[in-house]
Amino acid sequence: MQNKKGIKSITTLLAIILVLAGCSSNSSGSSNDKKENAKPSNAATEPTASEKSEPEKEVSIEYWQYEFPAKVELIDELITEFQTLHPNIKVKQTNFPYDQYNQKVATLVPAGKGPDIINLYYGWLPKYVAAGYLQPLPQDSFPTAEIEKDYYPLVEAAKIDGSYYAIPTAVRTLALFYNKDLLDKAQIKELPTTWEQLVEDSIKLTEKDAKGQFVVEGLAWEPGAQLHHWYRDGLLPQAGGQDLSEDRRKILWADTPAGLEAFQYLLDFAIKHKVGINGFYENDSNAFMNGFAALNIDGSFRLGSIKKDFANLNFGVAPLPSYKAQSTPSSFWANAIPKNVEGDKLKAATEFLKFLTSKEVQEKWVDRIGELPAQKAVASQDKYVKDEKLGPFITQLDHSRAHFFIDETQEKTLFVDATNEVLVNHVSVEKAFNDLVAKVQKLYDDYWAEVDKKK
Amino acid sequence: MLTHVIRLTARKSRELFRVRLSYQTQRYLFIYIVLGIPLLYFLSTRMLPIFYAFNVSVREWNLLSSEKPFVGFENFSTIFSDEIFSKSILNTFKFVLIGVPGQLIAGLAVALLLQSIYRFRGFFRTIYFIPYVTSIVAVSWVFRWILMRNGWLNEVLLQLGIEPQLFLQSPRQALILVTLTMIWQSIGFQMLVFMTGLEAIPRMYYEAASIDGASGWRKFVHITLPLLNPVIVFSAVIGVISYLQSFGQVLSMTNGGPLNSTTTMVLYIYNLAFQQFKMGRAAAATVVLFAIILVLTLLQLKVLNKKVEY
Numbered sequence: 200m201q202n203k204k205g206i207k208s209i210t211t212l213l214a215i216i217l218v219l220a221g222c223s224s225n226s227s228g229s230s231n232d233k234k235e236n237a238k239p240s241n242a243a244t245e246p247t248a249s250e251k252s253e254p255e256k257e258v259s260i261e262y263w264q265y266e267f268p269a270k271v272e273l274i275d276e277l278i279t280e281f282q283t284l285h286p287n288i289k290v291k292q293t294n295f296p297y298d299q300y301n302q303k304v305a306t307l308v309p310a311g312k313g314p315d316i317i318n319l320y321y322g323w324l325p326k327y328v329a330a331g332y333l334q335p336l337p338q339d340s341f342p343t344a345e346i347e348k349d350y351y352p353l354v355e356a357a358k359i360d361g362s363y364y365a366i367p368t369a370v371r372t373l374a375l376f377y378n379k380d381l382l383d384k385a386q387i388k389e390l391p392t393t394w395e396q397l398v399e400d401s402i403k404l405t406e407k408d409a410k411g412q413f414v415v416e417g418l419a420w421e422p423g424a425q426l427h428h429w430y431r432d433g434l435l436p437q438a439g440g441q442d443l444s445e446d447r448r449k450i451l452w453a454d455t456p457a458g459l460e461a462f463q464y465l466l467d468f469a470i471k472h473k474v475g476i477n478g479f480y481e482n483d484s485n486a487f488m489n490g491f492a493a494l495n496i497d498g499s500f501r502l503g504s505i506k507k508d509f510a511n512l513n514f515g516v517a518p519l520p521s522y523k524a525q526s527t528p529s530s531f532w533a534n535a536i537p538k539n540v541e542g543d544k545l546k547a548a549t550e551f552l553k554f555l556t557s558k559e560v561q562e563k564w565v566d567r568i569g570e571l572p573a574q575k576a577v578a579s580q581d582k583y584v585k586d587e588k589l590g591p592f593i594t595q596l597d598h599s600r601a602h603f604f605i606d607e608t609q610e611k612t613l614f615v616d617a618t619n620e621v622l623v624n625h626v627s628v629e630k631a632f633n634d635l636v637a638k639v640q641k642l643y644d645d646y647w648a649e650v651d652k653k654k
Numbered sequence: 655m656l657t658h659v660i661r662l663t664a665r666k667s668r669e670l671f672r673v674r675l676s677y678q679t680q681r682y683l684f685i686y687i688v689l690g691i692p693l694l695y696f697l698s699t700r701m702l703p704i705f706y707a708f709n710v711s712v713r714e715w716n717l718l719s720s721e722k723p724f725v726g727f728e729n730f731s732t733i734f735s736d737e738i739f740s741k742s743i744l745n746t747f748k749f750v751l752i753g754v755p756g757q758l759i760a761g762l763a764v765a766l767l768l769q770s771i772y773r774f775r776g777f778f779r780t781i782y783f784i785p786y787v788t789s790i791v792a793v794s795w796v797f798r799w800i801l802m803r804n805g806w807l808n809e810v811l812l813q814l815g816i817e818p819q820l821f822l823q824s825p826r827q828a829l830i831l832v833t834l835t836m837i838w839q840s841i842g843f844q845m846l847v848f849m850t851g852l853e854a855i856p857r858m859y860y861e862a863a864s865i866d867g868a869s870g871w872r873k874f875v876h877i878t879l880p881l882l883n884p885v886i887v888f889s890a891v892i893g894v895i896s897y898l899q900s901f902g903q904v905l906s907m908t909n910g911g912p913l914n915s916t917t918t919m920v921l922y923i924y925n926l927a928f929q930q931f932k933m934g935r936a937a938a939a940t941v942v943l944f945a946i947i948l949v950l951t952l953l954q955l956k957v958l959n960k961k962v963e964y
Contacts (some may be wrong), residue, residue, distance in 0.1 A: 305717040305718060330717070477823065479803050515689070
């Protein structure tokens with residue numbers, strides 16, 4: 200009996216010690232900054248560092264972006280170029296796989312291994328800003344007025360609480376990809392420019408076998424891919440609806456009939472016209488690139504992968520069909536500076552950011568990555584506008600939108616769930632739509648409640 | 655086992671303080687120190703994070719921020735009012751209820767079959783074991799392609815004149831299919847455990863039963879099953895824990911969809927922690943999972959672990 204008591208007290212003691220230990224390591228969060236500034240290993244990886252006899256103090260900064268071979272390669276070259284221009288700044292690039300990007304960033308940052316410039320998807324910015332992780336871009340180098348004058352309006356998605364927290368080198372828009380061979384086969388001469396024409400053409404282009412199974416999709420249909428964006432920044436505003444209230448707190452999809460009309464239009468491709476379905480050849484881009492989908496709504500970023508892996512695909516690109524108004528979804532990856540970057544490092548990071556947003560780099564970015572220049576003056580050059588593939592993407596930039604996201608993954612999941620309610624559970628389109636609006640609104644309410652609490 | 659060690663340590667340490675060390679004590683001391691080293695490791699990499707998670711669960715912590723204010727049980731009330739969390743608990747239990755019996759029965763069946771052959775036994779054992787050592791992601795993707803809307807299995811169904819199925823895109827079928835994938839992958843491990851158990855049953859019981867004229871089924875029910883009990887208990891406990899922690903296959907095959915029909919507790923925790931950065935809530939969900947595992951394991955040990963005399 201006594202034995203048991205002894206064990207009990209030992210384990211309780213152990214538990215208390217452990218909890219205390221847990222608490223104490225808690226308070227060490229602030230030591231991040233110190234570790235951040237120390238970072239001795241960078242200099243060692245740059246053998247040229249000591250050879251340069253610069254009078255000023257040498258600064259090394261770290262740049263993080265996701266693992267996209269073409270981007271990684273280009274940034275490496277740009278770093279070399281930048282370092283010749285600024286001999287006392289050393290830049291080190293670190294990459295993480297796309298799937299694990301958020302996870303890696305989130306686990307490494309608390310461990311005191313943070314970047315000085317970080318490349319983030321614009322839809323993640325509110326999450327990072329709400330966490331207090333980013334600082335607004337330095338006003339003297341990136342004045343708000345100038346950003347709004349030089350850049351396409353979609354970049355405004357990076358403006359939170361009146362300040363820009365990130366700035367992109369390049370942006371992407373969606374467009375209608377079409378398979379030329381399949382269009383010829385269906386004898387379609389003119390590309391669809393209206394909602395109706397898109398429906399008609401996709402019906403003509405659809406091919407099914409004797410058992411009613413898809414052989415070729417008229418229009419690839421994958422809610423988990425680009426359709427969510429197509430709805431919010433394409434169909435909805437095209438039908439005359441609005442995405443969000445001015446203060447970004449209220450979802451306005453259901454405030455006009457346009458919201459439901461656009462949602463119905465999108466779903467009809469799968470449930471009424473039956474010209475495409477989710478999961479056919481895994482996803483839309485797979486089906487299209489392998490020639491099993493005649494039309495697909497996809498982004499300019501797809502140009503690169505088609506060029507690389509499906510060089511023989513005979514395809515073209517056209518602006519998205521429109522309805523009452525024109526509107527094209529767009530998105531971007533932008534570079535931001537974490538809050539704990541200060542002093543010389545901040546100066547160096549700003550310098551590098553200026554370099555990354557320069558005209559030369561934007562032009563290199565189009566050529567090598569296929570993403571569109573973020574600045575109007577660069578993008579609107581003849582060589583891009585007249586390009587057969589790039590042109591349609593660029594001409595759409597003027598009426599492009601990139602909606603504000605609270606949480607990209609969750610908002611997309613809710614949208615996919617709503618389409619599944621209709622497809623699988625046979626819920627009415629209207630009910631699925633109203634539930635979707637309510638659920639997204641709830642997400643926004645929770646986010647703003649959290650933000651308001653911090654103020 | 656662990657409590658036994660602790661009890662012994664406690665007794666020994668009392669003796670230590672009382673008298674000078676005898677040779678025997680010194681010997682034991684040495685053994686316990688050696689045994690204690692991995693224990694230390696276990697404490698620092700397993701136990702410490704568990705207690706740290708308890709600590710985090712009562713705080714609001716955005717993974718990217720350095721502030722972790724204390725919020726009491728707010729995280730718990732938040733997750734329990736989230737219908738996806740309740741759904742994930744329910745799904746997790748479905749995984750356990752289908753997965754554990756499925757894995758035990760399939761593993762035992764394969765083990766019994768393998769035990770009754772002599773030729774190619776090693777060959778088949780290897781074949782069955784291969785899935786277990788194959789990467790979860792690779793296996794998941796192969797099954798995804800087989801189960802794709804216009805995939806191989808639907809092709810077969812069409813040939814047979816059966817309507818093609820939604821499979822992983824159906825909220826009704828997805829969970830079962832993911833569980834079956836998990837069972838398929840763990841048959842090898844289960845088979846090996848049972849084969850070892852079967853080897854340990856003395857042949858003479860079967861011989862005696864044969865002389866008494868017992869049928870194969872009766873031998874199985876009255877000899878094999880009772881004598882395998884420790885192995886079954888071990889497998890059930892390990893199986894329940896591993897199915898309670900279902901994650902890899904779910905993430906790769908359905909990512910919790912469609913309509914959250916396959917979201918498990920661990921996936922829910924992962925999404926909260928690493929997609930939404932809400933560590934406090936994730937830790938709260940972890941504590942709930944920890945409690946469930948603890949209770950279920952204790953229950954199983956109590957219920958299943960009957961002594962078998964022979």
